[in-house]
Amino acid sequence: MNEKRTALLRRAVALAFATCLALGGAGCGSSGTPADPDDGRKALLAALDAWKGGEKPDALAHRTPSIHVADGDWSSGLLLQDYKPDDEGRHVGADLSYQVVLELKNARGKVVKKTAVYAVSTQPQLLVLRQDD
Numbered sequence: 001m002n003e004k005r006t007a008l009l010r011r012a013v014a015l016a017f018a019t020c021l022a023l024g025g026a027g028c029g030s031s032g033t034p035a036d037p038d039d040g041r042k043a044l045l046a047a048l049d050a051w052k053g054g055e056k057p058d059a060l061a062h063r064t065p066s067i068h069v070a071d072g073d074w075s076s077g078l079l080l081q082d083y084k085p086d087d088e089g090r091h092v093g094a095d096l097s098y099q100v101v102l103e104l105k106n107a108r109g110k111v112v113k114k115t116a117v118y119a120v121s122t123q124p125q126l127l128v129l130r131q132d133d
Helices: 003-022 037-052 057-062
Strands: 067-070 079-085 090-092 095-105 111-121 126-130
Touching: 037 057, 037 067, 037 079, 037 095, 037 111, 037 126, 057 067
Parallel strands: 067 126
Antiparallel strands: 079 095, 090 095, 095 111, 111 126
């Protein structure tokens, strides 16, 4: 994926998430019921483990339970070498917010560390959305 397309994808994901927040989560996976911390953490770790294992983001939608993921770095082909999440997420509205330190490798083999923020929803479906893209 070229840089322009990656940048557009990142902006689209950020805009969609910002719109969800502005609307109070209406129609964006939030039913007003606070996200379950155990299920949220499991979904986040499952997504990050899948990325680290070389899977594509859409592969998680075919699991049971399905997890819908949006991460621009993952979609653009960066490889996840390692990650370190915060111990606990914090509630932001009905969703959970997690800070995660990512160790990413690009196509040229350069490894960089980034701090990413993920919003995780558990109701009515599992969603893992990268906020800082």
